[in-house]
Amino acid sequence: MKHINIEIKARSTRNDKIRSILKSKNADFKGTDHQVDTYFKVPDGRLKLRQGNIENSLIFYRRENTSEPKESDVSLYRAKEISDLKQVLINALGELVTVDKQREIYFIDNVKFHLDKVKNLGEFVEIEAIGKQEKERETLLKQCNYYLQLFEINEEDLISVSYSDMLL
Secondary structure (H helix, E strand, O other): OOOEEEEEEEEOHHHHHHHHHHHHHOOOOEEEEEEEEEEEEOOEEEEEEEEEEOOEEEEEEOOOOOOOEEEEEEEEEEEEOOOOHHHHHHHOOOOEEEEEEEEEEEEEEEEEEEEEOOOOOEEEEEEEEEOHHHOOOOOHHHHHHHHHOOOOOOOOHHHOHHHHHOOO
């Protein structure tokens, strides 16, 4: 499944406050997921296998490394059983790095929020405005910027790279 995604990632010391704001906006709390993302060596973009209690997917994406809201070109395959797939991918491509995190997952309409505690990195917030067509790009960007302001995320807290890059 392919979609358009505008997102930000930021260091956060305010996840309690952000959680309160999400609850006040009647966000749909999907749960807390222990996710292990295994990244593989690929010539272009990023390929990761996500294993969690809630989300299990093979995800390939390309994205600029910039701290401002950025577009990701994402291809996603959702799977129920992926334990065998991990070893196949390691054998074929080689493992690059593993990201281990506790992730609270919330939705307000088409916007997904993650409150993350990443092993060896700390606490973060992610905002993902998700659409199906390129013509939605401006609307998605506006949504992302709205929540940046609402959560009072400072520019210096924005992260330009993935957790995998930070661990490497």
